[in-house]
Amino acid sequence: MDCTLKNIADALIKSYHEVGGINRIDCGNLPSKRKIAAICEQLLRLLFPGYHDEEPVASDELEMVTNERIAELVQQFEVEIAKSLRLRDADTIGDDVRTEAHRMVCTFLSELPRLREVLRTDVVAAYEGDPAAKNFDEITLAYPCIEAIAIQRVAHVLYRMDLPLIPRIMTEWVHSLTGIDIHPGAEIGTHFFIDHGTGVVIGETCVIGNHVKLYHGVTLGARSFPKDENGRVVKGNKRHPNVEDKVTIYPNATVLGGQTTIGKSSTVGANVFLRQSVPAGSFVSNEAEYLRVINKSTGEILHEFSDTPAI
Amino acid sequence: MDCTLKNIADALIKSYHEVGGINRIDCGNLPSKRKIAAICEQLLRLLFPGYHDEEPVASDELEMVTNERIAELVQQFEVEIAKSLRLRDADTIGDDVRTEAHRMVCTFLSELPRLREVLRTDVVAAYEGDPAAKNFDEITLAYPCIEAIAIQRVAHVLYRMDLPLIPRIMTEWVHSLTGIDIHPGAEIGTHFFIDHGTGVVIGETCVIGNHVKLYHGVTLGARSFPKDENGRVVKGNKRHPNVEDKVTIYPNATVLGGQTTIGKSSTVGANVFLRQSVPAGSFVSNEAEYLRVINKSTGEILHEFSDTPAI
Amino acid sequence: MDCTLKNIADALIKSYHEVGGINRIDCGNLPSKRKIAAICEQLLRLLFPGYHDEEPVASDELEMVTNERIAELVQQFEVEIAKSLRLRDADTIGDDVRTEAHRMVCTFLSELPRLREVLRTDVVAAYEGDPAAKNFDEITLAYPCIEAIAIQRVAHVLYRMDLPLIPRIMTEWVHSLTGIDIHPGAEIGTHFFIDHGTGVVIGETCVIGNHVKLYHGVTLGARSFPKDENGRVVKGNKRHPNVEDKVTIYPNATVLGGQTTIGKSSTVGANVFLRQSVPAGSFVSNEAEYLRVINKSTGEILHEFSDTPAI
Numbered sequence: 001m002d003c004t005l006k007n008i009a010d011a012l013i014k015s016y017h018e019v020g021g022i023n024r025i026d027c028g029n030l031p032s033k034r035k036i037a038a039i040c041e042q043l044l045r046l047l048f049p050g051y052h053d054e055e056p057v058a059s060d061e062l063e064m065v066t067n068e069r070i071a072e073l074v075q076q077f078e079v080e081i082a083k084s085l086r087l088r089d090a091d092t093i094g095d096d097v098r099t100e101a102h103r104m105v106c107t108f109l110s111e112l113p114r115l116r117e118v119l120r121t122d123v124v125a126a127y128e129g130d131p132a133a134k135n136f137d138e139i140t141l142a143y144p145c146i147e148a149i150a151i152q153r154v155a156h157v158l159y160r161m162d163l164p165l166i167p168r169i170m171t172e173w174v175h176s177l178t179g180i181d182i183h184p185g186a187e188i189g190t191h192f193f194i195d196h197g198t199g200v201v202i203g204e205t206c207v208i209g210n211h212v213k214l215y216h217g218v219t220l221g222a223r224s225f226p227k228d229e230n231g232r233v234v235k236g237n238k239r240h241p242n243v244e245d246k247v248t249i250y251p252n253a254t255v256l257g258g259q260t261t262i263g264k265s266s267t268v269g270a271n272v273f274l275r276q277s278v279p280a281g282s283f284v285s286n287e288a289e290y291l292r293v294i295n296k297s298t299g300e301i302l303h304e305f306s307d308t309p310a311i
Numbered sequence: 312m313d314c315t316l317k318n319i320a321d322a323l324i325k326s327y328h329e330v331g332g333i334n335r336i337d338c339g340n341l342p343s344k345r346k347i348a349a350i351c352e353q354l355l356r357l358l359f360p361g362y363h364d365e366e367p368v369a370s371d372e373l374e375m376v377t378n379e380r381i382a383e384l385v386q387q388f389e390v391e392i393a394k395s396l397r398l399r400d401a402d403t404i405g406d407d408v409r410t411e412a413h414r415m416v417c418t419f420l421s422e423l424p425r426l427r428e429v430l431r432t433d434v435v436a437a438y439e440g441d442p443a444a445k446n447f448d449e450i451t452l453a454y455p456c457i458e459a460i461a462i463q464r465v466a467h468v469l470y471r472m473d474l475p476l477i478p479r480i481m482t483e484w485v486h487s488l489t490g491i492d493i494h495p496g497a498e499i500g501t502h503f504f505i506d507h508g509t510g511v512v513i514g515e516t517c518v519i520g521n522h523v524k525l526y527h528g529v530t531l532g533a534r535s536f537p538k539d540e541n542g543r544v545v546k547g548n549k550r551h552p553n554v555e556d557k558v559t560i561y562p563n564a565t566v567l568g569g570q571t572t573i574g575k576s577s578t579v580g581a582n583v584f585l586r587q588s589v590p591a592g593s594f595v596s597n598e599a600e601y602l603r604v605i606n607k608s609t610g611e612i613l614h615e616f617s618d619t620p621a622i
Numbered sequence: 623m624d625c626t627l628k629n630i631a632d633a634l635i636k637s638y639h640e641v642g643g644i645n646r647i648d649c650g651n652l653p654s655k656r657k658i659a660a661i662c663e664q665l666l667r668l669l670f671p672g673y674h675d676e677e678p679v680a681s682d683e684l685e686m687v688t689n690e691r692i693a694e695l696v697q698q699f700e701v702e703i704a705k706s707l708r709l710r711d712a713d714t715i716g717d718d719v720r721t722e723a724h725r726m727v728c729t730f731l732s733e734l735p736r737l738r739e740v741l742r743t744d745v746v747a748a749y750e751g752d753p754a755a756k757n758f759d760e761i762t763l764a765y766p767c768i769e770a771i772a773i774q775r776v777a778h779v780l781y782r783m784d785l786p787l788i789p790r791i792m793t794e795w796v797h798s799l800t801g802i803d804i805h806p807g808a809e810i811g812t813h814f815f816i817d818h819g820t821g822v823v824i825g826e827t828c829v830i831g832n833h834v835k836l837y838h839g840v841t842l843g844a845r846s847f848p849k850d851e852n853g854r855v856v857k858g859n860k861r862h863p864n865v866e867d868k869v870t871i872y873p874n875a876t877v878l879g880g881q882t883t884i885g886k887s888s889t890v891g892a893n894v895f896l897r898q899s900v901p902a903g904s905f906v907s908n909e910a911e912y913l914r915v916i917n918k919s920t921g922e923i924l925h926e927f928s929d930t931p932a933i
Contacts, residue, residue, distance in 0.1 A: 005696060008731045009689045015735035016671060016684060021758050022742050024672025025679050030763055032676055049327060050335025054343055057336050062327060067320045074316060087759065109319045113326035120333050131533065131546045132494060132515045136332050137398065138476055141341055142483045165760055172764045176799050177487050179509070179820045181838075183754060198490045198510045198801070199528070199820045201838055201873075204754045216492075216512055217528070217563075217821070217839070219873055222753065235753045251512075251530055251565060252839075254873060254892055267918070270565055271584055273893055273908075282924065283916045286584075294594045296578065302593065360638060361646025365654055368647050373638060378631045385627060420630045424637035431644050442844065442857045443805060443826045447643050448709065449787055452652055453794045488798050490820070509801045509821045510839075527803075527823055528839070528874075562823075562841055562876060581876055582895055597895075605905045607889065613904065 030087070031080040036169045039080065040151055042073050047116055047150055051141050070109065077105050084166050104161055111157050115150075118190050122149050125191040129213050144178035145194040155184035179216075188212075189245070196251075203240030205258060210245045215270075217252035223275060244280065341398070342391040347480045350391065351462055353384050358427055358461055362451050381420065388416050391477060399475050415472055422468050426461075429501050433460050436502040440524050455489035456505040466495035490527075499523075500556070507562075514551030516569060521556045526581075528563035534586060555591070652709070653702040658791045661702065662773055664695050669738055669772055673762050692731065699727050702788060710786050726783055733779050737772075740812050744771050747813040751835050766800035767816040777806035801838075810834075811867070818873075825862030827880060832867045837892075839874035845897060866902065 016023050024030060045052045046069055049062070057065060081101040123146065126139045133139055140146055151174040155167035167184035175181045179198035182188075186202045189210035194200055196216035202208070206220045222239035238258035247262050249255070250270035255262065262268060263280035272284050293303040327334050335341060356363045357380055360373070368376060392412040434457065437450045444450055451457055462485040466478035478495035486492045490509035493499075497513045500521035505511055507527035513519070517531050533550035549569035558573050560566070561581035566573060573579060574591035583595050604613045638645050646652060667674045668691055671684070679687060703723040745768065748761045755761055762768055773796040777789035789806035797803045801820035804810075808824045811832035816822055818838035824830070828842045844861035860880035869884050871877070872892035877884065884890060885902035894906050915925040 004728045005692055005731075006689070008728065008734075009685070009692050011732065011735045012668065012692070012738075013685055013688050015738050016688075019735075019738050019742050022670050022673075022738065022745055022762050024759070025681050025684060029675075029678040030673060030759060033674070033763065034676070046323065048333050051333075051341060052344070053340070054345070056340040059336050062336060063320070063324055066324050066327075067317070070316055070320050070323070106315045106319065109316075110322065112319075113322045113330075116323075116326045116330050116333065120330050123333055131548075131550060132496075133546075134475065134479075137335070137341060138479055140333050141344065141476065142479045144483060144487065164756065165763065168756075168760055168764045172766060175766065175820075179490050179801050181818050181820060185754075196492050196512045198486075198492060198512070199839060201818045201820070216530070217510060217874075219838070221873070235755075237753075239753060251532070252528075252563065252874065265918070271582070271893070278915050279917075279924065281918045283918050285914055285916075292596055293589050294596075295590075296576070296592045296594050302590065357634065359644050362644075362652060363655070364651075365656070367651040370647050373647060374631070374635055377635050377638075378628070381627055381631045381634070417626045417630065420627075421633065423630075424633045424641075427634075427637050427641050427644065431641050434644055442859075442861060443807075444857075445786065445790075448646070448652060449790055451644050452655065452787065453790045455794060455798065490801050507803050507823045509797075509803060509823070527841070528821060562843070563839075563874065582893065603907055604900050605907075606901075607887070607903045607905050613901065 029083050031083045031166050031169060033169055033173070035076065035080055036166060037173050039073065039077050040154075040170055040173055042069065042076075043112075043154055044147065044150060045069065046073070046112060047119060047154075048140055051137075074102075074105050074109070078102055080166060081105060081163065084164050088162070088164050104158075104163065107161065108157055115153050115157070118153060119146070119150055121190040122146060122192050125193040125211065125213070126195075129193045130195055144180065144197045148174050148178045148180040148182060148194065148197060149188070149192055152182040152184065152186070152188070156186070156188075159184040186240075194218075199252075205238045206240040206243070208243045209247070209264070212243055212245070213248045215249065215251040218249045219254040219256070221254065221256050223257040340394050342394045342477050342480060344480055344484070346387065346391055347477060348484050350384065350388050351465075351481055351484055353380065353387075354423075354465055355458065355461060356380065357384070357423060358430060358465075359451055362448075385413070385416050385420070388419075389413055392416060392474065395475050395477050399473070415469075415474065418472065419468055426464050426468070429464060430457070430461055432501040433457060433503050436504040436522065436524070437506075440504045441506055455491065455508045459485050459489045459491040459493060459505065459508060460499070460503055463493040463495065463497065463499070467497070467499075470495040497551070505529075510563075516549045517551040517554070519554045520558070520575070523554055523557070524559045526560065526562040529560045530565040530567070532565065532567050534568040651705050653705045653788050653791060655791055655795070657698065657702055658788060659795050661695065661699050662776075662792055662795055664691065664698075665734075665776055666769065666772060667691065668695070668734060669741060669776075670762055673759075696724075696727050696731070699730075700724055703727060703785065706786050706788050710784070726780075726785065729783065730779055737775050737779070740775060741768070741772055743812040744768060744814050747815040747833065747835070748817075751815045752817055766802065766819045770796050770800045770802040770804060770816065770819060771810070771814055774804040774806065774808070774810070778808070778810075781806040808862070816840075821874075827860045828862040829864045831865060831869070831886070834865055834867070835870045837871065837873040840871045841876040841878070843876065843878050845879040 050057045078101045081104055082097045085097050085100055123136055123139050126143055127133050151170050155170040159167040171182055171184050180200045182202040183204040185204035186206040188208045191211040194214045199217040201219045203221050220241050226234045228234055240258055241255045241260040243262045244264040246265040249268040252270055253268045253272045256275045261277040263278055265280055266278055266282040269285035272286055278284055294301055361368045389412045392415055393408045396408050396411055434447055434450050437454055438444050462481050466481040470478040482495050491511045493513040494515040496515035497517040499519045502522040505525045510528040512530045514532050531552050537545045539545055551569055552566045552571040554573045555575040557576045560579040563581055564579045564583045567586045572588040574589055576591055577589055577593040580596035583597055589595055606613055672679045700723045703726055704719045707719050707722055745758055745761050748765055749755050773792050777792040781789040793804055793806050802822045804824040805826040807826035808828040810830045813833040816836045821839040823841045825843050842863050848856045850856055862880055863877045863882040865884045866886040868887040871890040875890045875894045878897045883899040885900055887902055888900055888904040891907035894908055900906055916923055
C-alpha cells in the first residue's frame with residue numbers, strides 16, 4: 001500500500017474514533033440487511049407456495065418441503081432476532097437471548113396460517129378492484145401491493161412483539177422494491193388493496209379498516225408535531241389517521257393527523273389535502289379546482305371549468 | 312426438528328389445503344420472476360450492445376457474441392414462455408407447447424431491430440428534452456426512463472401475442488427498479504421521454520403519440536369503473552386516455568378516462584387534474600391556485616398571488 | 623443454431639451497423655453499472671463501519687480491516703474511473719489515464735472523513751425530525767434518506783472533479799433503491815433530512831442550506847427551458863431553486879426555477895406549486911384549497927371548508 005493510501009486509511013480510522021453515532025465498533029453486531037432480505041424472500045415462499053419457487057411444488061413433497069423450509073428459516077432468523085434482542089436489553093447474557101429468540105421465532109411462525117387467510121382477502125380485493133387484473137396468479141405473482149402488504153403484515157407481528165429494528169428493516173426492504181412505505185406499526189384490516197403503489201406512505205399509528213382501497217401517491221401521515229421544552233419532537237403519541245371500512249382514497253390524496261377519521265364507505269378524491277374528520281358515507285373533493293384551457297397560439301381562453309369529480 | 316416446529320409446519324400445511332387461491336401445488340410451474348428478470352437484463356444487452364456489458368464488444372467478435380447471446384436467450388426464454396402458455400391453454404400437451412414457445416420467441420426476437428430504431432428515438436428525445444443530459448452515453452446507460460420504455464416496448468410485443476403473465480412480470484420488474492409503472496398494453500409512439508420518472512402510471516389502454524414528454528408523478532389512468540350486476544368492475548374496455556403527438560405533461564398531473572384526448576401539441580401544467588378532452592394546441596393549468604405568503608412571526612399576509620404558469 | 627435464429631442474429635447485427643447512437647462497439651468500455659453499484663456498497667461500509675457488515679467490527683482489527691477495504695476499493699474504482707476519463711479525453715494514452723485515475727481516487731478518498739462529519743449531522747437531523755425514529759441505529763441502518771444523501775454527497779465530490787458518467791450512475795443507483803432522485807450537481811448543506819423520500823426530485827443546480835427538511839414527493843426543479851436558435855434546450859445555466867437554512871417543505875410541493883429562493887426558516891405547505899421567491903420566515907400555503915364534503919346517498923353538501931394549514 002502506498003503512503004497516500006496509508007494516510008487516507010489513518011484519517012478514516014481517526015474519524016471512526018472521533019465522529020461518533022454512525023459507527024458500530026466493538027459492540028454486538030446489528031441484524032444484517034441482506035440476511036433480513038433473504039428471510040423476507042423465504043417468508044414469501046412459505047406464504048405463497050409455488051409462486052416464488054423455481055421448481056413446481058408437488059403435494060406428495062409438500063410436507064417435506066415445508067418442514068425443511070421452516071427448519072432453515074428458524075435457524076437463520078434466530079440469529080438475526082438474537083442480535084436485535086441484544087440491542088433491546090444489553091445486559092441479557094448470550095444463552096438467554098438465544099432461547100428467547102427461539103421462542104419469538106416460534107410464536108411468530110405460528111401466526112403464518114392466520115396471515116395467509118388475511119392475505120388471500122388482499123388478493124381477492126385486488127382482483128375485484130382492478131379492471132386490468134387478469135386472474136389471481138397475476139396478482140399473487142406480479143402485483144407490488146401483495147409483496148408490500150405481505151411483508152408489512154409479517155413485520156407488524158414482530159413490531160407487536162416489541163422486537164427492535166428488524167420490522168423496520170423488513171418494511172424498508174419492500175419500500176425499496178415497491179415504492180410503498182408502510183410503517184410496521186400500522187394496523188390494517190382485511191381486503192386491503194393498493195393500486196400501482198409508488199409513493200404511498202402509511203404512518204406508524206394509522207388504523208385502517210376492512211375493504212379499504214388506496215391508489216398510488218396517497219399519504220396517511222402526521223400533522224406537524226408537538227415539541228418538548230428542548231424543541232425536540234415528542235415521540236410515541238397517536239399521530240396518523242383512522243380509515244374506516246370500505247373507504248377508497250384516490251391518487252395523491254393526503255390525509256393527516258391522529259384525530260382525523262375517514263368515516264365508513266367514504267371516498268376521498270384525487271389530490272385532496274384533508275386534516276379533518278369526515279362522517280360515514282362522505283365524498284370529499286377539491287371544490288375550487290378550476291382549470292383554464294388556453295389556445296397556445298392566440299392566447300384565447302377556450303374553456304374554464306371545474307373538473308370536480310361527480311359522486 | 313422440535314415438536315413446536317413440527318406443529319408450526321403442520322398448521323401451515325393445513326392452511327395450504329384450506330386457504331385456496333394463493334397456492335400453486337400439484338400444478339404446472341409459473342414463470343419464474345427471477346428468470347424473467349435475468350431475461351430482461353439479457354434483452355437490454357442485446358438492444359444496447361456495449362452498455363450493459365462487463366467487457367468491450369469488438370466488431371470482429373460482434374457476430375459470434377450476438378449469435379451466442381441469442382442462442383442462450385432463446386433456450387431460457389422458451390422454458391418460461393412454455394410455462395406461461397400452459398396457463399393459457401391447460402389442455403395443450405407438452406410437445407406442442409414447446410414448439411409454440413419456440414415459434415413465439417422467434418417471432419418476438421424478429422421485432423428487436425425495429426424496437427432498436429424506436430428506442431434510438433427515445434434516447435434522442437431525452438437528449439433534446441433534458442438540459443442536464445450531457446450526452447447519449449449518459450442517457451443510454453443511466454437514465455431510468457430508457458430501461459422502463461425499453462422493457463415496456465418489449466413487453467408490449469409479447470402482450471399483443473396474447474402471452475399471459477410474462478409481459479406484466481417484465482413491466483413490474485422495471486417498475487420496481489425505476490418507479491415507472493407502464494402497463495404492457497399501452498401503445499406508445501416514437502421519441503418518448505419521461506424525466507425523473509418516479510410515480511408515473513400509464514394504464515393498459517392508453518394510446519400515446521410521437522414526441523410526448525412526461526415528468527415524474529404523471530398519471531394516465533382510469534375514471535371510476537362501471538360495475539356489472541354483481542357489483543364487480545367490468546374488465547377489458549377502453550379506460551385510459553389518448554395523448555396525441557408533441558404533448559408535454561408536467562409533474563404530478565393526473566389525466567383520467569378512456570374518452571379523454573389531449574390534443575396535439577398541448578401542454579398540461581403541473582398538478583392539473585383533468586378528465587375531459589382538450590383540443591390541439593391547448594395549455595391547461597389550474598386557474599384558482601392562489602398562494603398565500605404569511606410572515607411566520609407577525610402573522611402578516613405578505614403576498615397573495617396565483618402562480619399559474621404563463622404559456 | 624437453426625436458420626431462423628441465424629436470420630434473427632443477422633438482422634440484429636445489421637441493426638447494430640445501421641442504427642447508431644445506442645451501440646458501443648469497437649470503442650473503449652464504459653464504466654460498468656454493476657461495478658459502480660458494488661463500489662457504492664463498499665463506500666457505505668467505509669462511511670458507516672459496522673452497519674453494512676456481515677460480521678462485527680472489533681477495534682483491534684479496525685486498522686487492518688480499514689486498510690484492506692481501502693486497498694480493495696482503490697483497485698476496483700481506478701479501473702472504472704480510467705474508463706470514464708477515456709470518455710472525457712479520448713486522446714489521452716493508457717498509462718497517463720491510469721495515473722490520473724489513481725490520483726483522482728486518492729483525492730476523492732481524502733474527502734471521506736469530512737463527509738462522515740456531515741453525514742453524522744444528517745442522522746441527527748433524522749432523529750430530531752421524525753417522531754417515529756427510535757434511535758440512531760435504526761436511522762443509519764434502515765432509513766432510505768441516509769443511503770440517498772450519503773451516495774449523493776460522494777457523487778458530488780466526483781462531479782466537482784469533473785469526472786463524467788460515474789456520479790450520475792451512482793445517484794441513479796440509489797434513486798432506484800430509494801425513489802429519491804438527487805442530481806450529483808446539487809449543493810446540499812449539513813443536517814439534511816428527507817422523510818419517506820419516494821418521488822423527491824432535486825435538480826442539478828439546486829443550492830440547499832443547512833437544517834433543511836423535505837418530505838416525500840417534493841420537487842426542486844426547473845421552469846421551462848430557454849431554447850437556442852435550433853429549438854434545442856440550452857444546457858448548463860442555473861435552472862433550479864435555492865433553499866436557505868432551516869426551511870421545511872411538506873409532501874408533494876413543487877418549487878421551480880433558478881431565480882427562486884426560499885428564504886431562511888420558511889415553511890412551504892403540502893402540494894404548493896411555487897415559482898417565485900419568498901422572504902425569510904415565510905409560510906406558503908394554498909389559499910383557495912376549498913374542500914367539499916357531500917353525503918353520497920343524499921347528495922347533500924355537509925361541509926365546505928378550506929383546510930389551509932395554520933402556521
